[in-house]
Amino acid sequence: MHPLMVHFPIGLLCVAIVLELIDWKRKSEGLREAIKLLTRIGAISAVLAVIFGLLLASQEESSGTSLKIHQWAGIATMTLSVLAALSLSFNNRKAFRSILFITVCGVSFTGHYGAMLTHGDDYLSSVLPFSEPAKTKGAEEPQFxxxxxxxxxxxxxxxxxxxxxxxxxxxxxxxxxxxxxxxxxxxxxxxxxxxxxxxxxxxxxxxxxxxxxxxxxxxxxxxxxxxxxxxxxxxxxxxxxxxxxxxxxxxxxxxxxxxxxYRVAALEPRTPAIPAASGDIVLLVDRFVNAYFQKNKIGWKPVVDDRTYMRRVYLDIIGLLPAPEKVDAFIADTRPDKREVLARELLNRNDDYAQHWMSFWNDALRNDYSGTGYITGGRFDITKWLYTSLEENKPYNWFVKELISPTKESAGFIKGIKWRGTINSSQRTEMQAAQNVSQVLLGLNLKCASCHDSFISDWKLADSYAFANIFADTLLEINRCDKPTGKIAATKILFPELGEISVNKSTEKRLRQLADLLVQPKDGRLYRTAVNRIWAQLLGRGIVEPVDMMDNIPWSEDLLDWLASDFVTNGYDMKKLIYTIVTSRAYQLPSSTIKEPGDMMSENYKFTGMVRRRLTAEQFTDAISSAFNPMYADSAVVFKLLPEKFKTKLPFARAGFVKNDPFLTSLGRPNRETVSTSRTSQANLLQALELTNGSKFTETLRRGAKEWKVKYPNADSLVTELYKRALGRNPIPKEMDVARKILGPKPSEEGIQDLVWALAMGPEFQLIY
Structure with a gap:
């Protein structure tokens, strides 16, 4: 009925405008009566077309941008056709002609999108003489x-x-x-x-x-x-x-x-047999890596020098550059265990440790200081709770418990965002909780299965709604592609092997029960996901990649399982896990590069050491602040709700506590409206533009240059101090010569800005080697 009702008014309205053009000068009474009849029938048919079209859309369960445009264009055309008929009835010929012309244009526009829905986006181009037959399209794609x-x-x-x-x-x-x-x-x-x-x-x-x-x-x-x-x-x-x-x-x-x-990773934990020590390969992490190297015929390389290790471990544990005097002292230290001592010292700097790792957990737990939902009260931050948990090194099992069965201060994670206006069913707060808990804590993707049965895994729509029901105050009706199905979802955990949820209990008690079930030692997936995330954060690539797809094959299943088992044995201590990794020889290997971003996810990936990576937005900003001039010097920009005793002790505000701005966004800080568990390490055009023309960076260099000019009037002393702060070393003769040319006989503010910019843009500053 829809095509019949559509094609009918198209013809009539088009004929009507042709007759109107003919009648423009002839003023024929017979033509005017015909035009009036055609316009009225066309208007009635347009109304019927819209009614049948809406019925058809609901029956076909169609959706998409083209459909929405087709629907609203059809409704607009219907309205115009009715107005045309009314204007003719009131003998307003001038208005009638204008409205009828627009109506016919609307019919054509609406019909175009209707044809796209019926015959595809290429319904016009595909029939042209020079078009490529549809059957051969894609023939040049790489073969399976x-x-x-x-x-x-x-x-x-x-x-x-x-x-x-x-x-x-x-x-x-x-x-x-x-x-x-x-x-x-x-x-x-x-x-x-x-x-x-x-x-x-x-x-x-x-x-x-x-x-x-x-x-x-x-x-x-x-x-x-x-x-x-x-x-x-x-x-x-x-x-x-x-x-x-x-x-x-x-x-x-x-x-x-x-x-x-689809591959489904085992849920239960596993403690693999520990390979024997071999020569100086004695640490347990290294024994597993050694077994992997032997299997893949990879040789051990010498570990990095002291300066490289120190900068690497400083940035990874507390997110700051080491002070020049600390670098000199570390290099001069002759103790054989000085790297282990350094790692312990940094991990004991609780305030600095927490301020750095806040950014990682803010991304994962979609916690921020401003943005969607905060103004309307449709979103709650967890900053105080998160910072305190990191500063106190809260055991990970309690960390997870308090996220799932929350206190008032930790409730923001599972409460999600109450979006304004009409939203897709898959984005209601209960579904957000199900998606975020499964992604962050269990390393599995329920987003596809929140609209329909997943195409990339075996999770079903019913599984997502059943898990979401645990977080819901009332039982949820299953919606498929935002269409109600009339079926009420069950209430159950994703992995029934962990236990059952009592359906008749209150939401608060269900959440407490869910938390207890998930943190059991027998939930190997929870702890494998956690250690894999930390490994990826410290070495640039997870043992499993992507880190949110824990059913993928790890490059060393034994290493992953042992790390998870050791994590549980050591009381779920995140700092002990980090210490175990950063003191291993595997962490101290020279960094390697990835030629193409896709190589990180390749099934043929071979571990040879840390993947060289770019400083995060927060690390880069703090490095500029400590080495040259504070980028966020005003303490007022730091998030106000942070407990006073945890405020930064540095002379500048740590970037991790600054509200997001264009500078941090350009360097890769996400908006945190959704979970973000990894950041790209690839440079991009937006970053290049911001670092070359952005006002924030330029203003920081300008302010700093004034102070450095006064403090270091001599070019050589200025260059030496800048190199020590930024790179942890003295400039070599060639670098000193170039710097002198940039600064001139007497350092100018412009010359100092240029020199600092050149240093900051260099790979030695921007990358973690």
């Missing part, structure tokens, strides 16, 4: 690596192939052939359903893609009434080849449950 395999597939290859196949089916076929909508009695969302076929018979014949109906349908020419998918773009050549290859291999599917398609 397994397609060239002519032999039997290993279990890992079968798993990889099935992930590819299931992803193709999910993105192209589930909208019509799944549990929620089953056309032709055909479902493609499980092994049994695929092999069963539909009302027309089998769609997959193992080992015979040429006899499989699914292959015939997806390879038909565009426009054929039997071609699949019927909506949207056709499958690419790569996707078709993968499906053919899958069927050639017998439409293989992993044995056992459907969940085995």
């Amino acid at each position: 690596a397994l397609i060239s395999n002519t032999g039997a597939l290993s279990p890992q290859q079968i798993q990889q192939l099935n992930v590819e196949v299931r992803t193709i089916l999910a993105h192209n076929c589930y909208s019509c052939h799944s549990e929620t909508k089953t056309k032709g009695e055909l479902r493609l969302d499980s092994k049994d359903a695929i092999m069963k076929g539909g009302e027309d018979g089998l769609v997959v014949v193992p080992n015979h893609p040429d006899k499989s109906e699914i292959i015939r349908r997806i390879t038909l020419q565009q426009g054929d009434k039997e071609a699949m998918p019927t909506k949207g773009k056709r499958l690419t050549e790569k996707e078709i080849r993968i499906l053919k290859f899958w069927i050639e291999k017998g439409a293989v599917w992993p044995d056992g449950k459907e969940k085995s398609i």
